[in-house]
Amino acid sequence: MNTKSKIILALLVVVVYACATNPFTGKKSLDLISNNQIFSSSFQQYGQFLNENKVITGTTDALRVKNVGEKIKKAAETYLKSVGQEDYLKDYRWEYNLVEDPAVNAWCMPGGKIVFYTGILPVCQDDAGIATVMGHEVAHALLNHGKSRMQTAMGLQLGEQIVGIATANQSALTQQAVALAYTGIGQFGVMLPFSRGDETEADEIGLLLMALAGYNPDNAVSFWQRMAANSGGAAPPQWMSTHPSNTTRINNIQKLIPGVKQQASKFGITFQ
Numbered sequence: 001m002n003t004k005s006k007i008i009l010a011l012l013v014v015v016v017y018a019c020a021t022n023p024f025t026g027k028k029s030l031d032l033i034s035n036n037q038i039f040s041s042s043f044q045q046y047g048q049f050l051n052e053n054k055v056i057t058g059t060t061d062a063l064r065v066k067n068v069g070e071k072i073k074k075a076a077e078t079y080l081k082s083v084g085q086e087d088y089l090k091d092y093r094w095e096y097n098l099v100e101d102p103a104v105n106a107w108c109m110p111g112g113k114i115v116f117y118t119g120i121l122p123v124c125q126d127d128a129g130i131a132t133v134m135g136h137e138v139a140h141a142l143l144n145h146g147k148s149r150m151q152t153a154m155g156l157q158l159g160e161q162i163v164g165i166a167t168a169n170q171s172a173l174t175q176q177a178v179a180l181a182y183t184g185i186g187q188f189g190v191m192l193p194f195s196r197g198d199e200t201e202a203d204e205i206g207l208l209l210m211a212l213a214g215y216n217p218d219n220a221v222s223f224w225q226r227m228a229a230n231s232g233g234a235a236p237p238q239w240m241s242t243h244p245s246n247t248t249r250i251n252n253i254q255k256l257i258p259g260v261k262q263q264a265s266k267f268g269i270t271f272q
Contacts (some may be wrong), residue, residue, distance in 0.1 A: 001206065002012070004186045006181070010026030011191050015076030022142075022143060022144065023080060023083050023088055023137075023200065024079070024143060024189075026145065026203050033121065036091065038110045038111070039091055039093070039110055039111035039243060040108060042109040042110040042111045043093060043113065044164050045109065046095070046109050046113035046115075049115070049200065049201075050099075051093070053099050053100070053101070054099065054100040055096075055098070055099055055100075056100055056118065057098075058099040059098075061098055061118070061121055062097075062098040064127060064130060065096050065097070065098045065116050065130060065134075066096045066129050067127075068096075068127055068130045069114060069134055069138075070094075070212075071131070071213040071214070072095075072131065072138050072182065072209050072210065072213050073112075073135045073214070075095050075135075075208075075209045075210070075211075075213040076089065076138060076142060076209055076212075078212055078267065079208070079209075079212060082105075082240040083268070087091050087182060088142075089112075091111065091138070092111050092112040092141070093111055093112060093156070093224040094112040094114075095112065095113050096114045096116070096134070097114070097115055097116070097229070098116050098117075098118060098121075098124075099115050099116070099117055099118070100117075100118050101117040101118060101119055101132075102117070102118070102119040102228055103117045103119045103156065104117070104119045104120045104123055104227070105117050105119065105120055106120055106133050106134075106137055107137060108137035108138065108140050108141045110141060110144070112124065112138070112141050112171035112223070114138070114141075116130075116134075120133065120255070123223070123227055123230055123240050125226070126221070128210075128215045128216065128219035128223075129219065129222075129226075130134065131213060132134060132206070132210060132215075132219060132220040132223040132224075134206075134210070135183055135205075135207065135208075135209040135210040135215075136203060136206035137202075137206075138204050138206070138209060139201070139202040139203075139205035139206040139209060140198065140202045140205075140254065142205065143198070143201060143202060143205060146157050148271055157236075175242040176231065178207075185269050199244055199249070200244060200249075200252055203220075203249065203252060203253055204256050204260075206220075206258050207220055207256055207257065207260045208263055208264070211260050211263070211271070212265040212267055213268060214271060216271045217253075217256075217257050217264075217271070218257060219262065220253050221250060221253055221257070223253055224246065224249055224253060225250060226252050227246065228246035228247075228250070231246065234265070
């Protein structure tokens, strides 16, 4: 075994043992990069984005975004306290900013840095709609999806190295064919389904957070129906997309709502 092979083997051993359990899902995932490393870069990039874009402050809409964000954050704290994980959020630095942009979008960076574009507010319509989006975005942060994407990409790069070693004695044409096949498998068999899985997971935890914040999760169905209508039906085939189709997402949410309401009832929160 040459030196390069030994290094890759050592990295594989690290990957196998470097795992952490998420308190919201109970699932184990890779934990190769510390929050401090990711959050520091995330906070810097978020600050730069705010400096380069028009942040709306002091308006009714801006205050609504911040108020709903705080309620969702407190809901996360309530849940974490119930499972004895109060320290889970110690490195998070929550911010909720409304930015002038016609895009129907919102996003969250690692560590709790959230942006709502003004273009999504008409689709939200009310605080329950904002809570649907906010819960979903906060869930991405709590589930460390940004870190997971980075680590999955690292794993695919490691796989490329292994494929290269395995085909080193093959013809150049064979090496090229195998490399292209691996890239296709990585994209459509790993990264895209992984992203769709993230979205579905964030929908579920987001529903729980909005329910614990006092918002009826039934409102999430109405929101996503409005999003579907807003999109005009234009979307790539689901297997080529990083998000579930609108129909799949709505069906999944409808199935999740009864369980979410049952969980919320354990915290003394009920909905008609």
